[in-house]
Every structure is written in structure tokens, then in C-alpha cells.
Amino acid sequence: MTALQRDRGAGKPPAQAAADGGADRADRRRAPRRKALRRHWWFTPWLYLVVPLAFLVTFTYLPIGDMIGYSFTDWDGISPERNNVGLENYTDLFTRPELFKVFLVSGVYLVAAVLQIALALYFATVLSFNTRFRNLFKGILFFPYLINGVAIGFVFLFFFQPHGTLDSLLSLVGVHGKHQWLGDPDLVNKSLAGVSVWRYTGLNLVLFLGAIQSIPPHLYEAAALDGANRWQQFRHIIAPSIKPVISLSAILAVSGSLAVFEIPYIMTGGANGSQTFVIQSINMAFKFDKFGLASASAVVLIVLILIVTWIQRRLVPEERVELS
Amino acid sequence: MTTNAATNDRRRFHARSAAASGAKYLSLVLASAVVLVPLLVILFTSLKTRKEALATGPLDLPANWFNFENFKIAFTQGHMMPAFLNTGIILLVSVTGTVLIGSMTAYAIDRFEFRFKKLVMAAFLLASLVPSVTTQVATFQIVNELGAFNSRWAPILLYLGTDIISIYIFLQFIRSIPVSLDEAARLDGANSFTIYWRIILPMLKPAIATVVIVKGVTVYNDFFIPFLYMPSTDLGTISTSLFRFQGPFGVNWEIISAGAILVILPTLVVFLALQRLIYAGFAAGSSK
Numbered sequence: 001m002t003a004l005q006r007d008r009g010a011g012k013p014p015a016q017a018a019a020d021g022g023a024d025r026a027d028r029r030r031a032p033r034r035k036a037l038r039r040h041w042w043f044t045p046w047l048y049l050v051v052p053l054a055f056l057v058t059f060t061y062l063p064i065g066d067m068i069g070y071s072f073t074d075w076d077g078i079s080p081e082r083n084n085v086g087l088e089n090y091t092d093l094f095t096r097p098e099l100f101k102v103f104l105v106s107g108v109y110l111v112a113a114v115l116q117i118a119l120a121l122y123f124a125t126v127l128s129f130n131t132r133f134r135n136l137f138k139g140i141l142f143f144p145y146l147i148n149g150v151a152i153g154f155v156f157l158f159f160f161q162p163h164g165t166l167d168s169l170l171s172l173v174g175v176h177g178k179h180q181w182l183g184d185p186d187l188v189n190k191s192l193a194g195v196s197v198w199r200y201t202g203l204n205l206v207l208f209l210g211a212i213q214s215i216p217p218h219l220y221e222a223a224a225l226d227g228a229n230r231w232q233q234f235r236h237i238i239a240p241s242i243k244p245v246i247s248l249s250a251i252l253a254v255s256g257s258l259a260v261f262e263i264p265y266i267m268t269g270g271a272n273g274s275q276t277f278v279i280q281s282i283n284m285a286f287k288f289d290k291f292g293l294a295s296a297s298a299v300v301l302i303v304l305i306l307i308v309t310w311i312q313r314r315l316v317p318e319e320r321v322e323l324s
Numbered sequence: 325m326t327t328n329a330a331t332n333d334r335r336r337f338h339a340r341s342a343a344a345s346g347a348k349y350l351s352l353v354l355a356s357a358v359v360l361v362p363l364l365v366i367l368f369t370s371l372k373t374r375k376e377a378l379a380t381g382p383l384d385l386p387a388n389w390f391n392f393e394n395f396k397i398a399f400t401q402g403h404m405m406p407a408f409l410n411t412g413i414i415l416l417v418s419v420t421g422t423v424l425i426g427s428m429t430a431y432a433i434d435r436f437e438f439r440f441k442k443l444v445m446a447a448f449l450l451a452s453l454v455p456s457v458t459t460q461v462a463t464f465q466i467v468n469e470l471g472a473f474n475s476r477w478a479p480i481l482l483y484l485g486t487d488i489i490s491i492y493i494f495l496q497f498i499r500s501i502p503v504s505l506d507e508a509a510r511l512d513g514a515n516s517f518t519i520y521w522r523i524i525l526p527m528l529k530p531a532i533a534t535v536v537i538v539k540g541v542t543v544y545n546d547f548f549i550p551f552l553y554m555p556s557t558d559l560g561t562i563s564t565s566l567f568r569f570q571g572p573f574g575v576n577w578e579i580i581s582a583g584a585i586l587v588i589l590p591t592l593v594v595f596l597a598l599q600r601l602i603y604a605g606f607a608a609g610s611s612k
Binding site: 040042044045046048049051052053055056058059060061062063064066067070077119122123126127131132135137138139140141142143144145146147148149150151154155156158159161164165168169198203206207210230255259261262266278281282285286291294295298301302305306309 | 595603
């Protein structure tokens with residue numbers, strides 16, 4: 001039996017069986033119910049759905065439709081006049097290098113997101129074993145996720161100031177001098193991506209920890225009897241069991257790094273090469289009145305995110321993707 | 325001989341596990357420091373006087389731990405009072421609305437058979453994949469046409485209209501409520517709304533707690549929607565009011581820090597009070 005097969009063996013069948021069993025039971029439960037519930041007017045469910053659906057259409061589907069429409073025009077967002085320009089906005093997006101640069105920025109955030117998942121995985125594993133002050137550590141690591149984004153922005157504007165906190169800390173360990181953490185185009189995105197790791201690692205940690213703690217403890221006991229060490233326990237018990245959560249985090253990381261907005265907008269406003277895709281399209285629309293181009297760029301972003309999601313769903317079919 | 329080897333082995337094992345556990349705690353303490361230091365230096369700065377803030381380094385402790393002058397200035401000149409009020413109103417209305425809308429949708433989808441049910445579910449599913457920040461260019465026009473621009477209605481409508489996660493949380497939970505309860509009530513002559521209001525909604529309490537927490541934190545922290553839709557200073561929420569500290573308080577870091585602490589403090593209190601619920605809520609909110 002190869003390691004790979006063993007992984008599948010440990011990870012897939014129980015989860016699958018549980019899911020299937022659940023579905024079966026639900027079906028059986030539902031069968032008589034269908035008959036019983038037929039005693040209602042055809043419009044009754046729609047009475048409950050009319051408000052949610054109105055909201056859904058008005059604030060999600062209508063904007064998407066409008067945006068696709070705008071993306072073929074040169075509209076400025078205000079004047080009643082708009083001309084059809086065909087695909088010009090899209091060709092602009094893909095041929096002007098300065099507009100394309102935002103993808104490189106997304107790359108930095110993507111690398112940071114990988115680091116974030118790895119860190120969260122490590123700390124979740126560590127905290128799932130017997131550890132003193134476990135709840136305290138968990139609380140400390142999770143708390144940044146709850147903090148207001150503007151407050152985080154200010155906290156780190158102060159932290160990254162030249163001769164500020166970070167420089168002072170570095171000089172304690174012998175690295176002197178002042179760094180333009182947010183002013184140097186080579187550093188700014190790494191600094192900002194660092195803030196994003198600081199902010200979101202806790203969420204991944206809590207998700208992973210929840211998944212690890214739902215592993216039946218007798219699996220560890222059996223493994224310990226077989227003389228498995230911590231790494232082997234992680235490799236063969238923990239990792240396969242939390243694979244669905246990891247792949248969910250991975251997909252959130254990719255779409256998240258494409259849609260980064262808040263922290264760089266608050267901290268640098270997109271200056272010094274820290275412009276992200278979303279900042280760029282917001283600026284195009286509300287600063288430079290290029291609604292057509294901004295819409296095209298947003299459409300591209302949505303398509304990219306849908307593609308990424310679709311690929312992930314194809315790659316990880318065993319994940320129980322119920323509704324979301 | 326053999327016993328000797330065994331003790332040796334055990335000793336080596338102990339040494340190794342001690343080292344491993346040392347490394348474990350070291351990494352945890354280090355990570356905690358990384359989280360806490362940026363926040364602590366802001367707390368220190370917020371308690372320093374203007375002169376002190378300029379003269380001392382960021383890691384130096386404040387001379388007087390009870391110097392709350394900066395908080396007073398931040399609260400009054402930074403318009404934090406109306407900001408908390410605005411956020412409070414928006415929070416109350418949109419969280420209540422989210423609970424009602426989400427639970428009604430879940431009720432309709434789970435408890436009724438009707439045509440186009442699959443289509444409705446697919447519509448909600450697809451919408452959850454599109455980050456709302458990407459569609460604002462066009463949403464802006466719609467909010468404008470509705471006449472909601474620069475009023476509290478804009479964020480309220482948008483928070484109500486773009487929340488799909490809460491629908492999933494309710495949907496997951498409503499499945500575990502036995503249908504026999506509905507049927508018993510129906511036999512007693514209850515109509516579908518009575519069943520929703522008197523039976524389903526009260527049974528959904530744990531899910532409501534989750535939604536209130538997840539939605540509450542999201543609304544409290546949201547920056548982009550109030551920033552884009554409520555530019556008027558009177559309508560500042562805590563995020564936008566804090567954001568506006570940048571201009572007038574320029575480099576007065578002691579006041580900006582006090583403002584940031586004022587915004588973080590309620591979050592900390594709620595977190596300490598509701599830890600368990602919060603962990604469970606966010607775990608459910610982001611994986612469902």
C-alpha cells in the first residue's frame with residue numbers, strides 16, 4: 001500500500017460514508033414530508049422569498065448585468081451620453097502593462113497567504129496537543145481577525161514608520177538603520193502582505209483547530225501504540241482529516257489575494273506600487289471617471305475568481321460541497 | 325546491559341521531547357508577541373502627552389498610565405460619539421433584518437416543495453462566489469437611483485442584500501429541526517407563518533446567535549461601504565470617522581492611537597465575553 005493510497009484510505013471513506021449516510025437518512029425523512037407539505041398554495045413559499053430575491057437581484061445580479069453592459073462603453077459615470085466602444089476596454093486591460101502590474105501585487109499576497117495557511121496549520125496542530133494556556137494562545141492569535149480594518153491600518157502605519165516600532169525592535173537584535181517599509185516599492189507590498197498575515201492567520205487557525213478536534217481521539221491512541229511520532233501523526237491522521245478545510249482555505253486565499261483592498265487602501269492609498277486590482281478599478285471609476293474601463297476590469301476579476309473556484313471544485317471532488 | 329540501553333533510550337527520548345516542548349512554547353510565545361506588540365505600542369502611545377510622544381521611542385512606556393487626555397480629544401473632536409451612534413443604528417437594523425430575511429429564505433427552501441427551487445438555490449450559491457467589493461462600480465449607480473446615497477439606508481440595504489452566508493447558516497440548522505413539529509402545529513390549524521414565527525424562529529436560536537455575531541462583527545468593522553456611500557461627516561461610522569483622523573490630526577500619533585484603541589476596546593470586551601460563541605460562529609460562517 002503506498003502512502004498515497006493509505007492517505008485516501010484514512011481520509012475519504014469515513015467522511016464519504018458519513019455524508020452518504022446523512023443524505024440517505026434525510027431522503028427517507030423527506031419522503032413522507034413531501035406528501036404532508038403539499039397542502040399549501042403554490043405561492044406560499046414565494047411570499048417568504050420575495051424580499052430576499054428582490055435584494056439578491058437588485059444588489060448582486062443587476063449590478064453584474066449593468067457592469068457587463070458598461071464594460072463595452074466609454075461611460076464616465078455621470079453624463080447621460082455613452083458610446084459603444086466594443087472590446088476596447090478589454091484590450092486596454094490586457095495590453096497596457098501598467099494596468100497589468102496589479103497581478104504581480106496579487107502574487108505577493110498569494111505567497112503571503114500560503115505562509116499564513118502554513119503558520120495556521122502549525123499552530124493548530126501544536127494547540128491540539130496538550131498545551132498549557134491553550135485558550136490564551138488561541139485567543140491572542142485569533143483576536144486580530146476581529147479588529148476593525150481602519151484601526152489595523154493605523155496600528156501598522158505606526159508600526160512601520162521609519163525609526164518606528166519595527167526599526168526599534170530590529171535595532172534591539174542588531175539591525176540598525178531606518179527602513180522605508182511603506183515607501184520603498186520593493187518593500188511596500190511585502191509589508192502590507194505581512195499585515196494581512198497578521199490579520200487573518202487566526203481565522204485559519206480556528207478553522208483548522210475545529211477540524212482537528214473533531215478527529216476521534218482513539219485514532220491518536222492507536223497510532224501512539226504503533227509507535228507513531230508527532231510528525232507521523234500529523235502526516236497520516238491530521239492532514240488527511242482536515243484536507244477539506246485546507247482546500248477551502250486555499251480557494252479563499254486565491255480569491256482573497258485577487259480582491260485585496262482594505263488594508264493597502266487605508267495605509268498607502270495604493271501609492272508606491274502597492275496598487276491592487278480592486279484599488280485600481282475603484283480609482284478608475286470614482287477618481288478618473290472611467291466607468292467603462294473600471295467595469296471591464298471588475299468583470300475580468302469576477303471571471304478569474306469563478307475560474308479559480310471552478311478549478312478547485314474539479315480538483316477536490318471529494319469535498320462535501322453542500323450549497324457553498 | 326539491556327536495561328541500561330533502555331534507560332539511555334528513555335533519557336534521550338525525554339531530552340528530545342523536552343526540547344520539542346520548549347520549541348513549541350517558544351514559537352507560541354513568539355507568535356503572541358508578534359500579535360501583541362503592535363497593539364501594545366499603540367496603547368502606550370495613546371497614554372503619552374504630545375511632548376512625550378515626540379521625545380520617547382515607541383517601545384518606551386508612558387510616564388503616566390492614567391493620562392486619558394488623548395481619549396477625550398479623540399472622542400469629542402474626532403466625532404466618535406455620533407460615529408458609535410450611526411454604527412449602532414446601522415448595526416441594529418441590518419442585523420435584525422439579516423436574521424429575518426435569512427431565516428425566511430431558509431424556511432421557504434427547506435420546508436416547501438416548489439417549482440424553480442433548484443434555480444433559486446443556484447442563484448444564491450453563485451452570488452456567494454462574487455466578492456461584493458468587485459461590483460461596487462455598478463451597485464453605486466443602483467443605490468444612487470434608489471435615492472439612498474448619503475443616507476443610512478445605503479449601508480443598511482447593502483448589508484441586507486448581499487448576505488448569503490447567513491442564509492447558509494440558517495439552512496444548515498433548520499434541517500435539524502424535526503418536521504413533525506411543523507406537522508403537529510399544522511394539525512392544530514396553524515398556518516405557515518404561525519409555524520415560522522412560533523416554532524421555527526424560536527428553535528433557530530443557536531443559529532441566530534451565530535448570525536448575529538458574524539454579521540455584527542462584519543458590520544461594525546466594515547469600512548468600504550460607509551466610505552463609498554456616506555461621505556457626509558455627520559454620517560460617519562466608527563470606521564470612516566477613524567479614517568478621517570488622518571487629516572486633522574496629521575502626525576499626532578497619540579490622538580490617532582487613542583482613536584484606534586477606542587474602536588478596538590468594544591471588540592475586545594465582546595470577544596472576552598462571548599469567546600466560545602465567536603469561535604463557533606466564525607468557524608460556521610466561513611466554512612459553510
